[in-house]
Amino acid sequence: MSSENFDNLRLELRRGGLVVAVLAALHSEQYGYTLRKIMADHGIEIDEGTLYPLLRRLEIQGLLKSKWREEQKRNKRFYQLTAAGKQILQQLLTEWRNMDSSINSILKEYGHATSRTVSASR
Amino acid sequence: MSSENFDNLRLELRRGGLVVAVLAALHSEQYGYTLRKIMADHGIEIDEGTLYPLLRRLEIQGLLKSKWREEQKRNKRFYQLTAAGKQILQQLLTEWRNMDSSINSILKEYGHATSRTVSASR
């Protein structure tokens, strides 16, 4: 069942990228609903049932701060990076870049046709 | 406890990259012990307690095939990508690239100084 395997592996891949992407978007403050749209605009579909618990958890971990504000007759919860969050984001970006370099390096040495196609597109 | 958070988030990030990197290295057949060294040479430290179960799981999922062979007086288990494995690897690479593009795109639009430093280094 290759497609099922791919789905699981794809989820694993998303897990790491998701946090980096969400933190990256919160250099400027956003509330959940528009953050979800921003992520979608940049190619990352994320269900609200996944996004809100993630935001909550990142706040608990001290990487985000939030405050309620009423705008356009609606109560919205705005999130933004903390100083610690900016620092962690930098570190995670470094990890992401390092993993990317490792993968490319391995592909260059061991990936046959795949190495060529990847290099060509970058 | 930022450093503890970073460790957990780093693990999440690794989860996706790890499978891609291992599959990429197995275009040519390797046995576990040298595969571990190859990964280390390319910047990915992975404990044997993590690598062997991963290889086992990927074989069960049909992405790898293995066979025992005696070399230099030792029994070694050689692994290599199957046709399905090559296909899944391509798809995962595409997912990885898409996530990377999304992150860069978000950084470009929302990341302040970080956006500049990342662009400069690439």
Added chain:
DNA sequence: ACATCATACTGTGTTATACATAGTATATGT
């Protein structure tokens, strides 16, 4: 001959979290 290290691998419980699913409240459009 024996101790130590390197090689080569197997087994399994713990921990963490996206996902899936369900839900509430309220403003706006038809």
Added chain:
DNA sequence: ACATATACTATGTATAACACAGTATGATGT
């Protein structure tokens, strides 16, 4: 009045790297 969009909260399930422990055996050092 009803449907849809906006904006969010709550929680159990499924998954897998890690951490840790272990076995077997060849090579090397004393």
